[in-house]
Amino acid sequence: MNTIFIIGQHRTGSTLLKNILNVHSQVIMAFDEMNLYEPFRKNTLDKFLKKSNLTTNELINLLKKRNIYGTFWRDFENSGITFVELEKELNKENKLDEQIVLTAVLQLLKEKSNVKMAGVKYPVHIRKISNLLKYFPDAKIIFLTRNPKAIIASKINDPATKKRKEQSKIKAWFIHYFTLLYFCFEYNLSIKIFFRNKENLYLVTYEDLVLHKEKTVQQICEFLGIGFEKEMLLVSGKQSSFNNTNNKTFHQDSIEKYKKVLSSFDSRLIDFLTRKSFRNIQNEPHPHL
Structure with missing residues (x-):
């Protein structure tokens, strides 16, 4: 099966790339991410499958109850696939x-849209790319990354993080630096995994x-x-967490917006923690430039 996967860290522009690909007449992209093997989550699809020998009927019921983590599974009815169709396939x-x-989901998407290729962004967490390569050895996998300062600033600036930080000053400080440190760790991990598997990946930066x-x-x-x-050049991604409402420019503006979000201390700390990984990916030849 002709399959496309976008993998990488969150906040790297995956919605923009997914939307660009989805416009193509021979491509259908799942409407949102699937998030298998996501750390700190007990209700990902893989965990449900491992807990017990799930039957098809039990899986369909989990989907109907919106119990599976990941926007694609939680809002499955937006996928264009009916529960009956998925049940029949499984x-x-x-x-x-x-x-x-x-495989069943991607095959149904492909057949229903009558296209050459079906794909999804973030089917699995980056640390489990080996599973993806094992399950889909012929898949086209795009590794998407971005300046780590922009990734972290975008996450710190998103509405959900801001809301959590409003609860108390102490909690806000903890959330801020936990987010910063965790995303630095994830960034370094993603770059390390890219170089370990780069013969099977296509590098794209935001x-x-x-x-x-x-x-x-x-x-x-x-x-x-x-x-x-x-037509692929005419689409955009989701609204930036940096709150620029001009669709023509907000992606370009977002490249440098991190400078207004991060303090000088935060910026230096991110530099210290990610400098080597960022330098390595910058020095890696980009096939399209």
Whole structure:
């Protein structure tokens, strides 16, 4: 099956890239992320499958109750696939596992849209890319990354984080620096995993996607084996957490907006913790430039 996966860290521009690909006449992208193997979550799809030998009927009930973590699973009715269609596809198998469920979903998306390729952003956490390579050895996998300062500033600045920080000054300080340190750790991990698997990955940076959009998208299409379509340049991603409402410029502006969000101490701390990884990925040849 012709499959596209976008992997990487959160806050790297995955919605923008997903929307660009989804405009293509021969591509259908799942409407949101699946988040298998997500750390600190007890209700991811993989954990439900491992806890017990889930039947198809039990899985469908979990989806209907919105009990599975990940926007795609929680809001499954927005996927364009009916519960009946998924149940029929999964009933062909004797036992369910992650590979079978993901394959069934992507196959249904592809068939219902009558396209060449189906894909999803963040099907699995970056640390489990080996599972993705095992399940889908012929998949086209795009590794998406971004300046770590921009990633962290975007996360710190998002409404959910801001709301949690409003509870108390002490809690706000803890949340702020836990977020910063955890995302630095995740950034270093993602870059390490990229280099460990780079022969199977196609590198794209958010900065390239914004500043060199046409050339970058053209080369992504070449990597995927599909023709470039100009409509792909006309879409945008979700609204930036930096609150710029001008759709024509907010992606470009967001590249430098971290400077207004991070304190000088935060900026130096991120530099100290991620400098080596950031330098290594900057020095890695970008296939589209």
